[in-house]
Amino acid sequence: MSKKQRLIAYIDGFNLYYGLREARLHKYRWLDLHGMCMSLLKPHQQLELVRYFTSRVRGNPDTTNRQSLFVDALIAHGGIEIDFGHFLSNLTRCHNCEHVWKKHEEKKTDVNIAVRLLEDAYDNRFDIAMVVSGDSDLEPPIKSIRDRFPDKHVFVAAPPSRWSAQLSKVANRAFQISPATIRSNRLPNPVITADGIELRPPEGWLPG
Numbered sequence: 705m706s707k708k709q710r711l712i713a714y715i716d717g718f719n720l721y722y723g724l725r726e727a728r729l730h731k732y733r734w735l736d737l738h739g740m741c742m743s744l745l746k747p748h749q750q751l752e753l754v755r756y757f758t759s760r761v762r763g764n765p766d767t768t769n770r771q772s773l774f775v776d777a778l779i780a781h782g783g784i785e786i787d788f789g790h791f792l793s794n795l796t797r798c799h800n801c802e803h804v805w806k807k808h809e810e811k812k813t814d815v816n817i818a819v820r821l822l823e824d825a826y827d828n829r830f831d832i833a834m835v836v837s838g839d840s841d842l843e844p845p846i847k848s849i850r851d852r853f854p855d856k857h858v859f860v861a862a863p864p865s866r867w868s869a870q871l872s873k874v875a876n877r878a879f880q881i882s883p884a885t886i887r888s889n890r891l892p893n894p895v896i897t898a899d900g901i902e903l904r905p906p907e908g909w910l911p912g
Contacts, residue, residue, distance in 0.1 A: 708750040709831040712824055713741040713861075714817050716837035717758030723838065723863030724886065731912075732886050733774070734905035738783035739889040741834065744861060744881070751783075752830060755820055757813045759789040770906040777895040777903045787820065789813045818845035825849050825856060834859045836881070838866030847874045 715737055724730055738754050745751060756778060761767050778784050789812030817835070822845055824830055833849065835842060835858060846858045857876040862868065864883055872878035893910060894902035 706748065708748055710752045710829070711745065711749045711832040711834055712752050712830040713737075713754045713834045713836060714821060715741075715754065715756045716813060716817060716835075716839055716842075716863075717756055718813060719837045719839050719866055720863040723866040726866075727864035727883065729864055729883055729886050731908060731910065732890070734777075734891050734893065734909040735886065736781065736889040736891045737778060738781065740881070740885060741836075743885055743889060744834065749832060754784040755787060755817075756784055757787045757789065757817050757820075759813060770909075773903060773906060774909075776897070777891055777905075780895050780897040780903060781891055787816045789816055814839055814841040817842060821845045821849060821858075825853050830856065832857045832859060834861055835871070835875075836861045836863060838862045838868045838871065840868040840870040843868075843870045843874050846871065850874060850876070 721733070724733060724735075737756060738751075741754050742751055758771070758775070761771050775786060779786065817837070821833055821835070824833070833856070835846065837860070846860070849856060849858055858874075860868070860871045860875040860878040862871075862878065862880045864881060864886065867880060890910065891905070894904045896902060
């Protein structure tokens with residue numbers, strides 16, 4: 705029997721989240737990311753790890769609590785590692801009315817994905833990297849891996865409503881995750897932590 709190809713998945717959390725919203729799949733946000741990646745494998749591939757990249761949301765307590773609940777559920781469910789970026793707060797001024805407000809901008813996600821991709825390639829941790837994103841800023845690290853590691857492959861699995869022609873050109877393979885795949889991979893309700901705590905999805909994160 706031939707040896708299976710090792711695959712690591714790299715999920716751009718915000719790109720996936722907004723892709724679900726734009727595709728009107730927001731009722732399926734209680735998403736089993738490990739299960740979703742498993743469902744995308746071929747028989748000769750083996751999922752080694754799922755890396756999930758996000759940043760802690762600021763400014764809205766309800767949004768912050770929903771995100772924390774989802775991250776805790778992912779960790780409790782297992783098979784996933786979380787990489788956190790951060791939000792920067794900037795004062796923005798309206799040139800017409802001079803109104804000033806604080807704007808939060810997510811930073812470092814694409815950088816963190818790039819670093820992990822290259823680290824794992826140099827450490828020979830995968831044969832295939834599957835990048836779940838439609839962010840064209842990830843073109844340089846994908847191209848670098850293709851150039852420096854010709855025996856390794858990079859697949860781009862674009863979230864619903866997210867597609868990058870640039871990424872599709874530099875990847876070995878590119879495809880879009882189907883709505884059916886999203887709908888069929890749900891976290892349990894509830895997710896039970898190691899301490900026996902029940903984590904249930906926020907309202908509206910599962911279909912009624």
